[in-house]
Amino acid sequence: MRRFISVLFCCLVSWYAIADDDVNTKDSTAASSSIDSELIELVNQLPNTKLNKMQPLVENIAAIKSHKTREVLQILLAGDLYYLKSDKTLVNAQKQNDGNYQLTNILTDEALAPVKKRAIRKIRSNNRLRSAIRSFIAKIDLTDDDKSTRYGAVEQLLEKPSQETLDTMRSLLPLEKDADVANLMQTVLLIEQLKHGKIDEQLSAVAGLKSSLEPVVLNTLSALSEELSASEKTQEQEQLLTAMSKAIATIESKRSNYKFIENVFFGLSLGSVLLLAAIGLAITFGVMGVINMAHGEMIMLGAYTTYVVQLVFPNLIEYSLLIAVPAAFVVTGLVGILIERGVIRFLKGRPLETLLATFGISLILQQLVRTVFSPLNRQVQSPEWMTGSWQINPVFSLTFNRLYIILFAIMVFFTLLMILKKSSLGLHVRAVSQNREMAKALSIKSDWVDAITFGLGSGIAGIAGVVLSQLTNVGPNLGQAYIIDSFLVVVFGGVGNLWGTLVAAMSLGSINKFLEPITGSVLANIIVLVGLVLFIQKRPKGLFPQKGRAVD
Amino acid sequence: MKLKKLIAASSIIASSLMAQVAVAADTIKVGVLHSLSGTMAISETTLKDTVLMMIEEQNKAGGLLGKKLEAVVVDPASNWPLFAEKTRELLAKEKVDVIFGCWTSVSRKSVLPVIEELNGLLFYPVQYEGEESSKNVFYTGAAPNQQAIPAVDYLMNDIGATRWVLAGTDYVYPRTTNKILEAYLKAKGVKDEDIMINYTPFGHSDWQGIVSDIKKFGSAGKKTAVVSTINGDANIPFYKELGNQGISAEDIPVVAFSVGEEELSGFDTKPLVGHLAAWNYFQSVESEENDEFIAAWKTFIGDEKRVTNDPMEATYIGFKMWAKAVEKVGTTDVDAVEQAMIGVAVPNLTGGVAVMNPNHHLSKPVLIGEIQEDGQFEVVWETPDTVIGDAWSDYLPSSMNLVSDWTAPIKCGNYDVKTAKCSGQNF
Structure with a gap:
């Protein structure tokens, strides 16, 4: 109980600290060589925090705008964040080939002497915390120099962007040089427009989204059209509904085409293993x-x-x-x-x-x-x-x-x-x-x-x-x-006949993979086997029998 | 001269026979019925060693009722009908007082008629599908309400899952468990279109199509979770394919009921990290009893790298309970021990107490663990209290009204509370 109160207190203190921090953010980035004292304080709480209290703490760490923030979160995400049992120093621990751990102090980047596993303990995390950290990192990454990092960040935030993220994206979009990243950002903003815009904005959003294959687009469209078709409609809403149904149809036909190609690929891949x-x-x-x-x-x-x-x-x-x-x-x-x-x-x-x-x-x-x-x-x-x-x-x-x-x-x-x-x-x-x-x-x-x-x-x-x-x-x-x-x-x-083997392997693989989604894999195996038995009954020598006098 | 020799010889034989009888009377025989060869040997050999370790410890502490325990180990070789034959051998020929054994449900079902006919005593240490309660069997593994149902509750309440994939290997345990889970989910208001059920053959290795289907199913904008009753070898290719297709535990968590420390040891656990498993015991749980048990196990087996797992704990609890019950009634007589067993409490390895209930099932805590890179589990959730094992699921229409109670006056494995009748058939 005492620990809980102290954690709560720390969180409160850091909360005020952050509120202050917004004012002098610029100063702290300017003096980037020295590490933010708030960050040090918060990070040092990590070893004493229980798993179910980690989320608010990590959230506070993420809110500090320091060049170290992302690094610390990244190490925690990768599961490399440990602390020394002796003095609770936080370290980035990497396992060496000899079984010992190579340590680096995460705040000072100073290398420490390698230790045995017993001397350190891991900072625990779970799925929920990791997905939270991922979106915190994504927010920081939106302004990264590398375009694939930026793309990944936008992708991470695609599903449920917060109002703050949307604002950031709005301001970043005109400056974005890479077409792919810009497109994806556009998609996020269009979805938002579709959800909360006026009717003509919604119409233009549908037009902009109908070529996007992102699952979230299809989900939003079908949810909205379901909602709309259930209620009384004005003329304009009728129009919107038709536009949305058309867009859904386009996306779904594209998806089923890709599903077909994917099945062919699965079939070939099973076939090549058989081959x-x-x-x-x-x-x-x-x-x-x-x-x-x-x-x-x-x-x-x-x-x-x-x-x-x-x-x-x-x-x-x-x-x-x-x-x-x-x-x-x-x-x-x-x-x-x-x-x-x-x-x-x-x-x-x-x-x-x-x-x-x-x-x-x-x-x-x-x-x-x-x-x-x-x-x-x-x-x-x-x-x-x-x-x-x-x-x-x-x-x-x-x-x-x-x-x-x-x-x-x-x-x-x-x-x-x-x-x-x-x-x-x-x-x-x-x-x-x-x-x-x-x-x-x-x-x-x-x-x-x-x-x-x-x-x-x-x-x-x-x-x-x-x-x-x-x-x-x-x-x-x-x-x-x-x-x-x-x-x-x-x-x-x-x-x-080697060619026969090739054709047989590929066709067995494909038949299996096309049957699987329909019948389930157990039945697919049985159907293939029965089909094969019948085929051999009809043509005992297989698809491509050897011909000529050599055969006896 | 000849006669003298004969007398001498016969007296020697007689005395040695008597000595044998005397020795036999001085030991209590414990039958061990685990496959030591064939497909199940990987898992079951460990349990045989666990029983042997427990017997050794008990003997060191002075045995039981002043007698030494003697293990009779047989090998049913992963062959289900052979399980019945070996049980008959143990009971009729070796006259064992108790049997620890079986892993798969089909082997237990094969043993049941024999053990009831010859009135033996079996301790079954593995999680199973329930829908059974025999007078002669104590179930120390988890029933579905001690593993599957709490796991689903966790996913529903803590992870927020609203869409469900029930994936399993095609045999009796996954089929029954999934039937129970499906009924449970529907009772919780999950719609048909939000449940996907998939069965694959044993040892399935080509998961690409199914994983792609799961991915598509999970991209409908609702939080999706996979409940996996996939058995044994098929798990690693499954998780590998999940990793390769870019599905992480944060997107679509998989909770497994058949993946434990033993299954993970020696595997490349990278693609599994973050996925979940539901058990009643993890090696990583910190308690004094557990530390002792792990240390004893490593010494006994002579390998620092060997791990402990849930069925081992179930074996441990079963053995301790049986010893306590025998001491209580002062005999190894099956009927007396069976009655004495009910209500016996021994400490489990996770810092709590295991109690044997009148339905021959244990009270157990339920733990959910996340798989770590070193093949161990990190407990992320546990039930606040122990859960009483339910022999007959409340969510299946066929067993809704059935209860099992082996105490007087009911004394029945499947008592219908509505009609107040006992069908008499226990499985």
């Missing part, structure tokens, strides 16, 4: 005819290779994927060759035994990984460039990781196609798969070709594992989730 998972199998199963149940475990090994790469090079997370791709290819490729030489070559022409043997291998590999790495999922970090999204407009964005994966899958596909079509290895592989005896007679070392082909297929599965480590959990069961999908894609596309 990556299946394309290795298209070689081992499709070209060589080996039913390889351990294919999923090759994917898993590739994912674990990524984990190991990140473990060995903890400072190179940004480049870890670039290292992991060749590493995974080599590791799983070698494992593949080992399996082929050790087991599969003795089972040539006995598909059932091959199936059982490779299934056994898959269990052995899973258990091996469980023993070596633990049965728990392992943490694979995403590099910075794989996170976030490319915001094309307010309703349409593409996530970077999916975008890169689509490009990567297509790249892998065409590289593989080139290898099979243009290289001498590819020639030998095709020769052996079409007619082993004849190829042997032409002095092709069919055993060697088998081993290399199996290694190639497994290596590509390993690459798929690197990609999947970015999308899903890396654990011993990772492979099992993809083995069935992989077989489906290869069989659907037509065994032995």
Whole structure:
């Protein structure tokens, strides 16, 4: 109770201080090298303030116009604001690689000696406080030099601008040089005009807003038109209502177009994951005819290779994927060759035994990984460039990781196609798969070709594992989730046909993603599976069956 | 000569047999029925270790009724019918006095007929969907009114959410919980168009379409919150996709009922920071009992990095209560212990007291925590008092009038207060 009163008192004191502050704001910015004493006082209250009393305190801090204000808020927002347990000095703490924390005094910018975690305590925040801080920072950022910071600030304030913010924007708009920022500010002001303006102002606001895709525009328009259509209308209001309905229709048709494009993108991205998972199998199963149940475990090994790469090079997370791709290819490729030489070559022409043997291998590999790495999922970090999204407009964005994966899958596909079509290895592989005896007679070392082909297929599965480590959990069961999908894609596309695999993966992905919003993902999976079974009944050889005498 | 040998041999056998009987009489057998292999092993192995730790501690303190406790550990291997077989083995062959076990609801449902037939005693330590009360089972995890309903209240009153996404994995717990929540929200005046329900298969990893739908659903100008009953592995890709599509916990908070310290350990928690979870215990809660428990656990398991979680606390409370009840009646007889259990109070790990109620459910505090970068939770809200677990939800028409009360004179798991009848079937 005593603490509560003291906090309340402090808040009151600082409130008066701020009221004073407005008068001499200019002085304090002029003397920017020395830090505002009010700020110091308020900031030093942070360690003693309970979470539910933080909001008024932070509000007071934000109201002080000092160059330090934004910095302090930003550190608090990022969760880096700590205080020393010994003397309650506020510090910006950054974790170092050795586990200790690097400290900087937030008020004096003076570096302090690194300490252990136990010596400092975090200033707590929660969602509500963080969103408040975000809008405080946005208000400060409205006058920032960087145009993308300004854009972000306006975006943050878009939803519920206060009267003060609106006034600031009104005065800033004529000075704004960047077109995007100016447009967004205009939108904010037009919404305000639409809500509270006179009828002719409202009409012109509707005209100005009908090309905007910001969700808040559509929400305001539909709320207003609903309100208006429920009550008695004058002629002018009738006119406004028609204008608004037209604007809503325009915006909604645009939105549904983008929704369609987005679905295509989702479909392609799921398709490219399927393609990556299946394309290795298209070689081992499709070209060589080996039913390889351990294919999923090759994917898993590739994912674990990524984990190991990140473990060995903890400072190179940004480049870890670039290292992991060749590493995974080599590791799983070698494992593949080992399996082929050790087991599969003795089972040539006995598909059932091959199936059982490779299934056994898959269990052995899973258990091996469980023993070596633990049965728990392992943490694979995403590099910075794989996170976030490319915001094309307010309703349409593409996530970077999916975008890169689509490009990567297509790249892998065409590289593989080139290898099979243009290289001498590819020639030998095709020769052996079409007619082993004849190829042997032409002095092709069919055993060697088998081993290399199996290694190639497994290596590509390993690459798929690197990609999947970015999308899903890396654990011993990772492979099992993809083995069935992989077989489906290869069989659907037509065994032995790489183009078939591409088309099959992309179409399965797209069908799935277009069904999902309508039926839900559980039913979508079932429908795709049933459809596939019916299709295989009708055309047992898949979409693009191999033709000619080689087929028997 | 031969005869002598025979006599000698038989006397040795007889004496050793007698010794065994004597030893058997000197121990109290505790069955541990948790999967140690298969998909549930990740979660359940921890609970097996917790029971073993509790037994070790109890033995160090002199055992129970002057006897040592002896653990009988079996492995039902995440295989639901095997749970029933192993229960039969524990009760009929090993003659255990009590069983601690099960995680998934389907495994508990498979154990129920056996444990009722052989009159055993099961302590079930995981949050579940309710709609059940058996004479032979004590539910030390949360019922929906001790986790889901308070979480929704928090989102409604403190966050101001008016639009709801109920997302879950497609099986019995999320389906029942969401049914209860939907009825609850509608009773609170939430309209149909403000509720979106979505189910996904186990281990779902391609969340882009669903997250995009949630984003669109949440952009209608009303504060939107997601209530997630998504299970296990599927959570990480879900949160990752939320992060990638630019949805932060401040825009659309997700409150999860299946994400705890154990699930978060070893994950890249960056995309999860700020999202919420509702439990009855967090490792970060500061209390003397909790500090002791965490220290004991780390020593027992021999790993400084291991975390504690809610089902472990439920196991802890269940074990302490059982020990107290046995001491009270001076026997391990199931019927006597079952009656003695009701009303038993032991300290929980969050600084309060857990009481066993006549419906075989606990009184528990409900905590809402925000996920921190180190995989721990920061408590942002808690119920002022403990909440009594409700076996039969008041928000489902089928169970509205049902109560469970195992004390005389009702002695019934599903007593209809309107018709004053007991259907006799408890699940």
